[in-house]
Amino acid sequence: MVLVSIGELFPSGRFEVCIDFAAAGVVIVYRLQFMIKSSSSSTRSGPCPAHLWIFSSIGKKTIVALTGVLLVLFVIGHLIGNLTVFIGPDALNAYAEKLHSLGPILWVVRLGLLAVVGLHIYFTMLLWKENQKARPKKYIASNSVGTTVFARTMRLSGLIVLAFVVFHLAHFTARVVDPSFQTMTTTLDGHQVHNVYGMVVKAFSNVPVVAIYVVGLFLLTFHLSHGLSSLLQTVGITNTRIRKNYELAGRTLAWLLFLGYVSIPIAILVFGLGKGAAQ
């Protein structure tokens, strides 16, 4: 019942294939877990070493860092795709059509991303819970020596970014924020395709929408200002000499991503990019 309604929400026509892929994934993960368990129990008694690593302090941190790497790679790829808006309507529409024509692969990527986001948040919550417990009493004369504002606001910035991502998906993927987006079409090489360019121009001609995007992206930049360099420390690619350099590089990359993403709504709202394409 639920599956049917999800299928209607995303009329890709190949939904059943995606379900098969997801089921195969679940079976593989289940088998792997079984194999790890059986191999360890045959050689030694005691808890499974994989479980010990995953739920150790460093294991949890590493999982948050590695899922963060995947998410940043997605953010970079997504920006490169989005920047086709500056080439012209056909470029962006062709890029969007190409993604949609991937069918089941697109769904594998989407579900994979969802899983990565889920792991990133789940392990952060485990860490947070333990950290709260490890330091129940705050100092009365508190002094945040050595820390940065980016590091101290990771959970807050992360939660706001999550809310922003949900809004963004509802806005441009499910297209429920402005239902008129669903019926916008254009012709590309003789085929009728969804007018992504027109949709983006229409969306970013609206000041409150642009404000939401700028704030959401700013918080993402905040999150990445700490996250991009912090992950190298967590996985252990560090020493005293290179840390200053990669902290600067991480912050620079975070702000470059901000500028890249924000350039699109600003170009549309302020500089009138694609004027008339929304009709």
Add this chain to the structure above:
Amino acid sequence: MKFHLKVWRQKDSHSEGTLEDYTAENIPADASFLEMLDIVNNSLTGKDVPPIQFDSDCREGICGSCSLTINGIPHGPGRGTTCQLYMRKFRDGDTITIEPFRADAFPVQRDVVVDRSAFDRIIQAGGYISERSGSAPDANSVPISKTIADKAMDAAACIGCGACAAACPNGSAMLFVSAKVTHLGLLPQGKPETDRRVLGMVRQMDKEGFGNCSNYYACEAVCPAGVPAAFIGRMNREFTAASLKEMAGMTV
């Protein structure tokens, strides 16, 4: 010099504590912070106030016994331990807040004295080498490069005072554990037990209820021995490598 002190007073580990006000008068500028507290305690003699209890031992910055969070910073302003902090660092008439080292794994015993035996149990879980006893081997029989020797020495500088865990907003002891793991793991004498050591010490650290590092680097900023946080990164990769070996059944 004269100071207004706000000192954490707590009867025992079960009772609730509060900040209480004291006045430190006639303090020489060259008195250490602990000597200042000695003077205050002396002035309490004869009054119906028990002296402020605090930890100290060598008072020359090498034993790691003294603690105290001064104005929110473990060991107070500047590098070095509380015993090496001199009152000339403060201005006459300053208000100084003195709290115990805060971490769930460091329960307050009385006033600003905390129980740091969690660190001892982490050391017992792997912070040693199984070297045969007897006469020392010839000094040059095991060559060690200068770079490695220096790095191991930087890590060995850790005096185990617990300021890192006290400064960490997550109550994480990773700077301490990484210093111990690094100083033994870098040297040939400690190499045979590298995997067992890092696995044992990190697991004991988790068990003691220390938090997880968020790379705030507050630990590094307050460490009186100048242990760099890069050692935490080194421990992270060593722990993951040892865990992978353990999963493959290759650890000894």
